[in-house]
Each structure stands twice: as structure tokens, then as C-alpha cells.
Amino acid sequence: MNQEECLQLSNQLLKGDFEIPKESDAELLATQLRSVINFHDQIYYVQSNSIITDYEYDQLFAWLKLIESNYPEFITPNSPTQKVANGLNNDFQTVTHLKPMMSLENSYNAEDLADFEKRITDAIATRNTIQYTVEPKYDGSSIALVYENDIFVRAATRGNGNEGDEITQNAKSIKSIPLKANFSQFGIRKIEVRGEVIINSANFELLLNERNELNKSLKLAGKKTLELFKNPRNTAAGALRMKDPKEVAARKLDAIIYNIGYMEDMDGKEFSHPAFQSQYGNMDKLHDLGFKTPEAERGKFETIEAAAAFCLSWENQRASFPIEIDGMVVKVDDILQQTIIGKTTHHPKWAIAYKFKAQQAFSVLLKIDYQVGRTGAITPVAKIDPVQLAGVEISSISLHNEEFITEKNILLGDTVIIERAGDVIPYIAGALFEKRNGTEIKIQFPSTCPSCNHHLVKPIEESIWRCINPNCPAQLEERLIHFGSKNCMEITGLGEEIVRKFVAEKIIQNFTDIFDLDYEKIRKLEGWKDKSVENLKQSISQAKQQPLWRLIAALGIRHVGTNTAKQLEKQVQKLQDLQDWEIEKLTELEDIGPKVAQSIFEFFNDEENIQLLNKLEELGVNLSNISSSLKLSALLEGKTFLFTGTLNKMSRDDAKELVEKHGGKNLSGISANLHFLIAGEKAGGKLTKAQKIPSIQIIDEDTFLNMIKD
Numbered sequence: 240m241n242q243e244e245c246l247q248l249s250n251q252l253l254k255g256d257f258e259i260p261k262e263s264d265a266e267l268l269a270t271q272l273r274s275v276i277n278f279h280d281q282i283y284y285v286q287s288n289s290i291i292t293d294y295e296y297d298q299l300f301a302w303l304k305l306i307e308s309n310y311p312e313f314i315t316p317n318s319p320t321q322k323v324a325n326g327l328n329n330d331f332q333t334v335t336h337l338k339p340m341m342s343l344e345n346s347y348n349a350e351d352l353a354d355f356e357k358r359i360t361d362a363i364a365t366r367n368t369i370q371y372t373v374e375p376k377y378d379g380s381s382i383a384l385v386y387e388n389d390i391f392v393r394a395a396t397r398g399n400g401n402e403g404d405e406i407t408q409n410a411k412s413i414k415s416i417p418l419k420a421n422f423s424q425f426g427i428r429k430i431e432v433r434g435e436v437i438i439n440s441a442n443f444e445l446l447l448n449e450r451n452e453l454n455k456s457l458k459l460a461g462k463k464t465l466e467l468f469k470n471p472r473n474t475a476a477g478a479l480r481m482k483d484p485k486e487v488a489a490r491k492l493d494a495i496i497y498n499i500g501y502m503e504d505m506d507g508k509e510f511s512h513p514a515f516q517s518q519y520g521n522m523d524k525l526h527d528l529g530f531k532t533p534e535a536e537r538g539k540f541e542t543i544e545a546a547a548a549f550c551l552s553w554e555n556q557r558a559s560f561p562i563e564i565d566g567m568v569v570k571v572d573d574i575l576q577q578t579i580i581g582k583t584t585h586h587p588k589w590a591i592a593y594k595f596k597a598q599q600a601f602s603v604l605l606k607i608d609y610q611v612g613r614t615g616a617i618t619p620v621a622k623i624d625p626v627q628l629a630g631v632e633i634s635s636i637s638l639h640n641e642e643f644i645t646e647k648n649i650l651l652g653d654t655v656i657i658e659r660a661g662d663v664i665p666y667i668a669g670a671l672f673e674k675r676n677g678t679e680i681k682i683q684f685p686s687t688c689p690s691c692n693h694h695l696v697k698p699i700e701e702s703i704w705r706c707i708n709p710n711c712p713a714q715l716e717e718r719l720i721h722f723g724s725k726n727c728m729e730i731t732g733l734g735e736e737i738v739r740k741f742v743a744e745k746i747i748q749n750f751t752d753i754f755d756l757d758y759e760k761i762r763k764l765e766g767w768k769d770k771s772v773e774n775l776k777q778s779i780s781q782a783k784q785q786p787l788w789r790l791i792a793a794l795g796i797r798h799v800g801t802n803t804a805k806q807l808e809k810q811v812q813k814l815q816d817l818q819d820w821e822i823e824k825l826t827e828l829e830d831i832g833p834k835v836a837q838s839i840f841e842f843f844n845d846e847e848n849i850q851l852l853n854k855l856e857e858l859g860v861n862l863s864n865i866s867s868s869l870k871l872s873a874l875l876e877g878k879t880f881l882f883t884g885t886l887n888k889m890s891r892d893d894a895k896e897l898v899e900k901h902g903g904k905n906l907s908g909i910s911a912n913l914h915f916l917i918a919g920e921k922a923g924g925k926l927t928k929a930q931k932i933p934s935i936q937i938i939d940e941d942t943f944l945n946m947i948k949d
């Protein structure tokens with residue numbers, strides 16, 4: 240069936256009734272549905288496009304499933320319903336590749352590429368006729384796919400190059416790997432294509448968000464959180480070896496094909512097909528057959544200089560490409576020439592990787608600052624002579640903890656190498672030992688707090704030194720910043736800089752001072768006018784009416800974040816009620832483990848803390864659970880919501896409050912746990928992400944408001 244026929248059939252099927260057909264019609268209908276679903280998959284996963292809604296797609300899919308469950312005799316192994324296999328236990332078998340999967344030789348600059356050209360022209364002595372195809376070097380996990388009689392029969396990882404793990408079931412959950420491809424039209428009976436399994440940046444971000452959400456709830460339950468995904472490459476490689484193909488499907492992998500490893504004619508003889516004689520052209524053909532291949536990101540060139548220029552231009556724009564690439568691959572385009580040029584035991588001589596430089600900068604380590612966090616954790620921070628790296632000026636970089644410094648053997652005065660890990664957070668990769676001249680000094684981690692001089696402690700199993708003085712001024716300052724911050728009391732007029740200034744001027748020294756400010760003193764400070772003082776007054780007075788959970792979170796009780804705070808709020812009429820709670824009772828609460836319970840218990844059993852709460856109450860701060868009495872309905876019970884774009888009828892905060900007052904829960908990011916995305920005007924990235932998850936219902940503001948109308 241061609242595209243047009245598929246489209247027509249799709250429309251026709253969507254117009255029909257989704258009923259179980261009679262046995263005589265079932266097989267034909269199932270075949271039609273399969274073709275139509277494969278057609279939409281191809282558009283979605285290979286062309287990254289879509290011509291029907293997710294809802295319609297799901298309907299077609301559900302219909303096919305329905306027919307197959309009623310007439311199992313008509314299930315075919317390549318039906319799209321078989322793509323995500325049903326949790327089979329994969330014990331990976333070792334398989335031998337049809338031809339060894341070789342490595343690539345590396346090059347780092349235009350000169351290296353010129354040398355490469357010299358080597359190959361020496362080999363074939365026809366300089367003018369060589370063309371080069373240049374493709375990105377995708378930074379994922381390599382894979383070899385075997386098709387026999389047009390059917391996808393085997394997938395294997397690279398392994399040691401000769402043998403790899405057989406991961407066919409997992410590969411079947413990757414939508415951009417077609418289960419069937421029409422190679423027989425070329426007289427090819429068996430073929431092995433090779434490529435890279437990757438996760439694109441948007442999907443990687445989605446996965447990270449999902450994992451963060453999951454970890455939040457695990458944390459609340461006092462359970463061990465899962466490791467965060469380090470980078471797309473590790474995540475893709477890990478996914479291919481997972482036991483449950485359903486989990487593999489959840490990782491949203493893609494396979495990009497860039498090479499043909501082996502082919503066989505109809506008589507089972509290895510051959511090189513006359514129509515597959517150019518790297519560039521071969522990729523076009525594989526793309527037409529349903530594979531994802533390098534597209535706009537590749538090029539074909541007449542000279543090595545032009546190929547080198549293309550590599551360089553990609554080095555400069557790699558950050559904006561949605562797939563991680565760590566270089567480019569320059570290949571002699573003509574397959575016959577490739578054969579003549581040949582290979583070593585390790586790599587083909589007709590191809591070379593052009594590796595991008597790690598984004599690096601060098602600077603001198605001037606001094607170390609020791610920052611005290613709100614929980615007393617001491618973090619060493621390197622102050623360096625400011626340098627530019629990937630468009631940003633860097634002057635200060637975290638050194639994490641004492642161990643990090645010793646492991647890297649960094650000294651004060653060293654010239655250090657700065658890299659951007661994941662192109663986001665600057666990181667000290669090490670010191671240039673050869674630049675040392677004897678004046679460098681060993682870094683002495685302090686034994687006392689840089690702010691209050693109290694001695695530091697470090698439990699044996701931890702790597703962080705802490706100041707345990709509850710009155711440490713530095714911790715106090717951080718706690719005050721936390722108190723007014725967005726997820727806590729949300730005092731808009733009391734941002735970080737203002738808190739620091741007020742602490743320095745001794746205008747605030749503890750939480751209660753915030754609600755008893757000397758506005759005359761503030762008015763006299765530089766930069767303050769009547770208007771700004773008035774704004775501050777107003778935002779503080781509003782903060783007094785914040786719901787109780789905000790105050791609970793603002794107090795900075797160890798291990799108590801906003802979710803636990805909301806959980807605690809539900810348990811009390813007044814915050815001081817928690818004085819009577821034993822650890823056991825706290826642990827019984829959903830999402831509260833022993834560590835969190837202990838910390839809450841200690842807080843409410845400290846007389847000073849109770850006095851603080853009473854004082855706050857006297858100053859007019861709300862300590863009662865007013866929201867419990869304001870619950871409007873349970874219409875949204877058990878449902879999760881996220882708002883995006885501009886809302887017209889209410890503010891984002893009001894909308895979220897409505898969700899809670901009707902028993903629903905707000906989520907902060909798109910994940911499979913989300914039930915409803917309310918998309919306002921100009922909705923952007925979140926909407927696009929949500930559209931890719933069929934279980935999320937995307938609704939507008941009015942539909943949302945209708946949901947809570949009784």
C-alpha cells in the first residue's frame with residue numbers, strides 16, 4: 240500500500256464503529272489496522288511528525304488489540320501490538336556478529352583529516368574522484384540489526400566487536416526500528432544494518448523529570464530513591480540491557496542507522512548489491528525502507544577540506560542539536576573504493592572519527608571559600624581567575640567536599656582544567672601538574688566553622704563536614720533566605736539579597752523579626768524609598784495568611800520539604816498539636832519514614848521551637864490549618880494536574896489552589912503520572928511533551944472549570 244492508500248484507509252477506519260468483527264472479516268480488518276498503525280508509526284517515529292491525534296491512534300491500537308484478543312489465531316509476530324513484549328525474562332544470549340563490529344580511528348583537526356586523505360589516496364591513487372560523506376558521531380550505544388526475508392529477526396549490542404548480547408526483545412520496543420522492511424524487492428534475503436541507540440534531549444529531560452517525581456514520592460515514603468540518569472548515553476546503554484522490555488519502551492529510545500554490515504542474495508551468498516554502492520545513497524534507501532538515518536545533519540563533499548569545514552561547523556553548533564554527538568565521522572562515500580582501501584584488524588581505513596574537543600578552559604585557583612548551608616553542610620568553593628567557557632564567564636566552582644580535593648590532588652595556586660559536565664555545570668577536571676613551580680600550597684580543610692568557629696563534625700559514613708551549632712549566623716542567614724523563598728512563605732519582597740543586607744544591618748536575626756520589622760530603619764537604607772518599603776510591608780502582611788504547610792516547610796526542619804509539610808498540615812488543627820505526637824504515630828503517616836519522623840519529633844520537642852511558634856502566632860502568622868475547613872469538594876480526588884501557557888480566567892496560583900481545594904494534586908512536570916494538562920494560550924514545550932504521552936488528557940481552561948462545577 241502506498242502512503243495515499245494508507246491515509247485513505249486510516250480515515251475510513253476512523254470513521255467506522257470500533258466493534259469486534261465477525262470471524263470472516265477479522266483477519267482482513269486486523270491486517271488493515273496493522274498497516275495503518277505501522278504507517279502512523281513511521282510518520283511519527285521516523286519523520287517526527289503526526290497526522291492523527293493521539294486519541295485516534297490509541298483507538299486504532301485498542302481496536303487491533305481487541306480483535307487479536309478475540310481471534311488469537313490472527314496475531315502475527317510482527318503486529319505492532321507485539322512491539323512492547325509482555326515482560327518476558329531476558330537472559331541475554333551471546334551471539335556472533337555476521338561481520339565484526341569495528342572501531343574507528345580518531346582525528347582531532349583538519350591536519351589529521353588531511354593525513355587521512357593522503358593515506359587513502361596512496362591506497363587508491365585517484366584523488367580527484369573520492370567523495371566523502373560526513374555524519375555525526377552519535378554518542379549512544381551501538382547496535383546490529385538482522386533482517387531475514389524482510390523480517391526483523393535479531394538485535395545485538397556491540398559487545399567485544401565479535402560477539403554481543405542478543406537483545407532482540409528490547410529492540411522490538413524501539414519504535415524507530417521497523418519490524419519488517421522490504422529488502423526482498425532488491426533481491427536481498429538477509430542483511431545486517433548497524434546504528435546507534437540514543438535518547439534525544441527532550442525525551443531525556445522527560446525521563447529525568449519522571450524520575451525526580453518518582454524519587455520525591457519514594458523519599459516521602461522513607462524509601463531509597465533511585466539513581467538519577469547521568470547522561471543520555473548511559474541511559475540508552477542501560478536500557479538495552481534491562482530485563483523488562485516494557486521498561487525499555489518507557490525510556491523512549493531511538494535507533495539511528497548509519498552502516499550496512501552485511502548482505503546476502505536470495506541464494507544465501509554474501510554480496511554487495513549494485514544498487515547499494517554509496518554511503519549517502521544507502522542511507523537514503525534505508526530511510527525509504529522505514530529506518531531512521533542521518534538526515535539534515537549529514538553532508539557529501541568533493542574535497543577533504545570541505546569535509547573538515549563541515550566537521551568544524553558542527554563542532555560549533557553541537558549544543559543546539561537535540562542528540563548528543565561527540566564528533567563527526569568522515570567516510571569514503573563509494574563502497575567499492577571502501578573495499579579497495581580496506582581495513583586493519585581494529586578499524587576500517589576508509590573512515591575516521593573527527594572528535595570534538597571537550598569544552599575546556601584553564602585558570603588559576605586563587606582561593607577556596609567554605610560555604611555554610613542552611614543545614615550546616617560545609618561546601619568548598621573554588622575561586623578562580625574568571626574565564627569564559629561555552630559562552631559563560633566562570634569565576635567560582637563547587638569542589639563538593641574534602642574527598643574531591645584530595646582525590647584530584649588539587650593545590651592552591653594550581654592551574655586547573657575546567658570542563659562543563661553535560662554542558663551545564665562547570666566542573667574542575669583536575670590540575671595541570673606540569674605547571675607547578677613549588678609555590679602551590681596544600682589545601683587545609685578547616686576544622687571549625689568559618690562563620691561561628693564551632694568545631695565541625697563528619698559522621699564516618701558521610702563525606703560532608705557540618706557545623707552543628709544551631710545558632711551559627713551563616714546557617715541562620717541561609718535559613719532566613721529559605722523561610723521567605725518561593726516554595727515556603729513566598730515573601731516576594733524578601734529575596735536573597737535583601738535578606739543578606741538585613742542580616743548584615745542587624746534588621747533581622749530570626750524568623751520572628753521578619754514580622755516585626757523596623758521600617759523606619761529600612762527606609763534609611765540606601766536604595767529604599769517609600770514605595771519599596773510599602774511593597775515589603777504588604778508582602779509580609781500577606782505572608783501571615785499563608786496556608787500552614789508553607790510555614791511548616793519554611794521552618795527548615797531537616798528532611799521536611801513541601802510534600803511532607805502538606806502531609807503534616809492535614810493532620811493538625813494547629814501546628815503546636817504536633818508536640819503530642821510520638822515517633823511511632825508520625826511513622827504511621829503515609830510517606831513518612833523513620834528518619835523524617837525522628838527529625839519532626841525532635842523539632843516539636845524542643846522548647847525553644849515551641850516558643851518560636853507561639854511568638855509567630857502572637858505576631859499574627861497563621862498556624863492553623865484553615866485550608867482543611869475550606870475544602871470545597873472531592874471531585875478531583877486521585878487526579879493529578881499541571882497548568883501551562885497563559886490562563887485567561889484565573890492566575891496559575893489560583894488554579895492550583897482550586898485543584899487542591901477539590902481534592903486533586905498538582906504536579907510540577909510532565910510525567911506518566913500526570914492525568915490532565917491544562918493548556919492555556921501560547922503553551923509551549925510542556926504541551927509538546929504531553930502530546931507524546933497518550934495517557935495524559937490535554938484540556939483547556941473551560942473544560943477544567945467544568946470539571947469542578949457541581
Ligand code: IVH
Pocket residue numbers: 340341342343374375376377378380381397434435497498568586587590592
Ligand atoms: S560508522 C566500522 N558512523 O562510533 C565502523 N559509527 O568509535 C563503522 N558511531 O562503534 C562505524 N556514529 O558505535 C559510524 N555516523 C556513524 C557513527 C558511528 C556513532 C559509533 C559506532 C562505532 C563508534 C566507533
